[in-house]
Amino acid sequence: MEIEFIEEKENKLFNRKEIKFYVDYDGEATPKVLDIKSKLVALLNTKKDLIVVDNVQPHYGEPRALGYAKVYDTVDDLKYIETEHVLAKNAEPEEEPAEEEAEE
Template sequence: MEIKILSERYNPLLKRKEYRFIVDHDGPTPTFKDVKLKLAAILNANKDLLIVEKIVEEAGMQRARGYAKLYDNEEMLKLVEREHILRKNKIEEETAAEEGE
């Protein structure tokens, strides 16, 4: 799996960086957990402040487009993000913790 950042934009009002990216992969679409961990490593960022909002597969290709947000602090993350997005990202973090045990 290879991730290529298409655009990076800082949003000062919401205190976050917004990323659009492409994921080139073999086989099925990568999971949110896999993309989040790889993106956090590429950006050298805290995975707890990184939210992967969506990953959309391009039809007929081994490629997906995605959108992620990296917050400056946890306070803004909890204030701004919708509950279902937080749950989706939290579930992925719990899965990673269970696999590590």
């Protein structure tokens, strides 16, 4: 999976950077939001808590998708501005404790 940045602009009103990018995924399924988020964290050298992948739109018939992400200055700004469903989409899955069945 390769990420190519198209546009990066500073939005001072919301204390964030807005980034448009292409994701190339030759021979693979469309990457999950969390996979793209991890790659962006590495490329942008930021913390995982400060970035939100807003949407990823695959191009029909091409192994390429257009994405939009936001990098906030603080976690408080992110939680205040972003909606619940976007935060849920970008949240790490919680690991459920393995339940052992009691054999009697």
